[in-house]
Amino acid sequence: MANSACGDAPVGNPSSRGSRILRSSGLVRSFREIEKGGIDLNRPVVTLFSGGLDSTYLLYRLQQAGATQVHALSVDLGGDETPDLALIVDKLGVRLHTVDARDLFAEGYVAPAVAAHAVYLDTHPISSSLSRPLIAKIAIETAERVCAPTVLHTANRSQNSLRRLNGALELLGFAGHFGSPYDLEPVDRADKMRELRSLGLDVVAERAVSGDSNLWCREFESGFLDDPESHLVPESLYRWSVPATAPLNEQIEISFRDGVPVAIDGARLPLAALVDLLNRRVGRHGLGRSSGLEHLADGTKVLEIREMPAAWLLLRSHRALESATLDAEVIREKLHVEQLWVREALEGRWFGELRNACQAFIASTSSAVTGTVRWHLTVAGANTTSIVAACPRYVRDREQWERSSIQAELNHLV
Template sequence: MKTSRRGIRSFHDITRSDVDVRRPIVTLFSGGLDSTYLLHRLVQAGSTEVHALGVDVGGDEQPEQIRRIADQLGVRLHLVDGRAAFVEEFVKPAIAAHGVYLDTHPVSSSLSRPLIARTAVQVARELDAQMILHTANRSQNTLRRLNGALEQLGFQGYFGTPYDLDPVGREMKIKELRAIGLDEMAERSASGDSNLWCREFESGSLDDPENHAVPESYYRWTATRGTPDAEDLEVTFHAGTPVAVDGRELPLTDIIELLNRTVGAHGLGRHTGLEHLADGIKVLEVREMPAAWLLLASRRHLETAVLEAEALREKIHVEQIWVREALEGRWYGGLRAACQAFVTALVAPVTGTVRWRLAGSRTSTVSIVAADPKYVRSREDWEWAAIREEISHLGGAVNDGNGNGSTQW
């Protein structure tokens, strides 16, 4: 990664001569070990106006814990409810674009990071802050997604993560925080990231792709709760967007929350995949995304029902361009926007309903009903109709398949 004039890549960068640590600093804060330790270091460095920003995108973070840590460190806390914007401006476009990384798993942090970055820029401008900090390290794709978004959004101050070139060991962080009374920084065997669309686990005990058994306790939506009875579930789309479940119209946020519980109860929607870092090295990530799994599969069924084959083939090609731009931290770039416009136009006729029978590993569709379908409901009837039409154009006659009449040319 190139070092820019405004780049923060180490703790030394925060305290260099051209940085005034007494001016407001905005730090992305989740209440976890890395972001808590960064706040501690800023206070140690003499920063007198540290603003910890938490953006709620429907994850597992506990507001009470976040407030308690911020109060103990003496920093100012800003909690922003970003759930509606996350779903409408980021998840909804990803559904239309079939945001799936190389056919392995739906993208997730690629969707939340642009919103978090945008919120940070808004808060920083309101405070006249000179710096936005986050805590991603070089083994996390979040680093280039946040930095890329901050760059594209035109933030003119300093931004970045001190952990890029100046990592601090987990044990050291815990020791220093315990010394100031923050004993609640309990050790975890893996890192997690969560939002309404996805719960993700990585690092620690999940570092090794060749040995990465995931403890069942990590899962929430798909956690084992016995064997539920089979049940039917119907999802309705309008112009490529989910609008109803079992005939009941709901906001998209409610649809996602409902499907995470209902589909997840059948153990569906777990994904394991390798994703590349900026230099091409691959790292393992584990996800549970029940609603994403069912919604993307349902929309694809309806697309195949209404779109011409060539149009669908081209859409699949454009989808991966869309995914690449989002993945590489270029959400606010022109190429992703152009891909989005193409996708939005193409899915306009994708309206209909898909009914599933949820039954664990035996889950399957039982009904696909499109508003303007290209499918046939009886192959035999279609064949005879097609034959009649072709022969009639040639001036002949055709029998009805039951021995009545004869084929004439």
């Protein structure tokens, strides 16, 4: 709801009619729009800020354009990236807001993705499709708090985050200006580096690829990873899936309740902590890496490299328990609904009606998915050694089942 202390600034959730009008006229797509009065630089501006090259350069350009009240928003969703955000914002004279959203992300976005078996076209688990809706939601909350009629991000048209962030901001009804100035006005990486180096921000300028990190995934793209036909990934980029010096051989047991992972080896953990632990335990076997092509809005494909050890094992575990607890026809239908769910999330419609409808169907199946899956992990891969369901549909003694089945049929015929 709009903050009345903000006067006439359109920062809240207006009527649907007014919302459509403001959104169509308030999409920011270039630096020229900003610098030529497309937004009021005397009013507060919220920018999404990761500490990376693009988001730091946006702060610099806003400063150069004369923006007087810039609020850089950093949302902590886990992951291992720790840039010195305070150093950057102090150098650029903007205010930093940090929000710890790890538990919100795990419970409200990762848990539904596990239940939906959110894998893109059977190639890799999705990640930024989960984080962008939450980031957009927190951005609107921040904008309302500081009375900012503008929310900016840094996605460009070769990044799917462009439609995911814009789509989430639109569906959430943000009535002010929003968007990315990189959409219609990309800036060469070398130019951004040169200008930031002139400010003494050498650490930011030296980054060779774009990255996105949260507790579910570490993802790399662009830079020297642009070309799918030649994309040897340096080992130095990986952190979670680095094999131990000596080969490991271990058992690990994952427990689910109503489709949600709740424990490792019998020890209950909040989901964020559980995922963090699995990233390291599974990753030290060198497991959980993936590369895949994902489509942009026009169907063009781009390369993305990921390491997701926890996601890799949790999704396989959830599917194993589904097989043990759900009717085969239900699973067949769920496979179709899962890809509808994934498509809506990918296209920036997390808050849309169809994904919510798919989620309702998936939730109706999750109540049966309770039990444990035990894995044997080695550098060669992972194999189940035990699947125990609270309400199983499997038999544990085939011969006994055959005798009982035959006897039941004979008794029926008598």
